Amino acid sequence: xxxxxKLYNQMLTTVTSAKYLAVHLSSKLNWNNHVDITxxxxxxxxxxxxxxxxxxxxHIREQCHKMLVRPQLKYAPSVxxxxxxxxxxxxxxxxxxxxxxxxxxxxxxxxxxAMLQKLKWESLQQRRARSRVVTSCxxx
Numbered sequence: 001x002x003x004x005x006k007l008y009n010q011m012l013t014t015v016t017s018a019k020y021l022a023v024h025l026s027s028k029l030n031w032n033n034h035v036d037i038t039x040x041x042x043x044x045x046x047x048x049x050x051x052x053x054x055x056x057x058x059h060i061r062e063q064c065h066k067m068l069v070r071p072q073l074k075y076a077p078s079v080x081x082x083x084x085x086x087x088x089x090x091x092x093x094x095x096x097x098x099x100x101x102x103x104x105x106x107x108x109x110x111x112x113x114a115m116l117q118k119l120k121w122e123s124l125q126q127r128r129a130r131s132r133v134v135t136s137c138x139x140x
Contacts, residue, residue: 023076035087042072042094050101058102062119065098077128088125095124 005012017026017033024034049064056064073091099115100106116123 021076030084031087032084035090038072038075039090039094042069042091043097045069045072046094046098046101058104061102061104065102069094069098073124074127074131077124077131092124095121 015027017024019025024037026033045068046065049061049068053061053064073094095116096112099112099119099121100110102119103110103115105115
């Protein structure tokens with residue numbers, strides 16, 4: 001029958017998504033599920049840092065972000081980077097929240113770009129572009 005596969009006489013079940021090397025693959029060939037899961041995990045980690053390090057100095061909060069949140073956002077971006085704007089904005093929002101927290105500046109009138117410059121954080125787009133170049137050089 002069409003769509004039925006066997007491996008060592010075991011019928012394989014069809015799934016709509018699967019996790020492989022911490023990347024969530026979808027049968028629809030889009031990255032929405034992966035970005036949703038990644039952003040949720042990174043957001044939960046950032047909230048943990050907020051709860052436990054809210055009274056710490058800025059450089060400690062920045063180190064927590066760099067060690068715990070950023071690696072989650074940076075993992076395998078060369079795979080999903082050509083993603084739709086919705087996904088890019090979702091990841092970007094977490095970095096913006098982290099910048100607000102690190103600078104301890106939650107005013108609506110504050111510029112996130114200025115905070116990122118003050119912190120000397122590269123934009124996520126720049127990091128993804130560098131990752132693509134490095135990945136393509138390694139593969140070639």
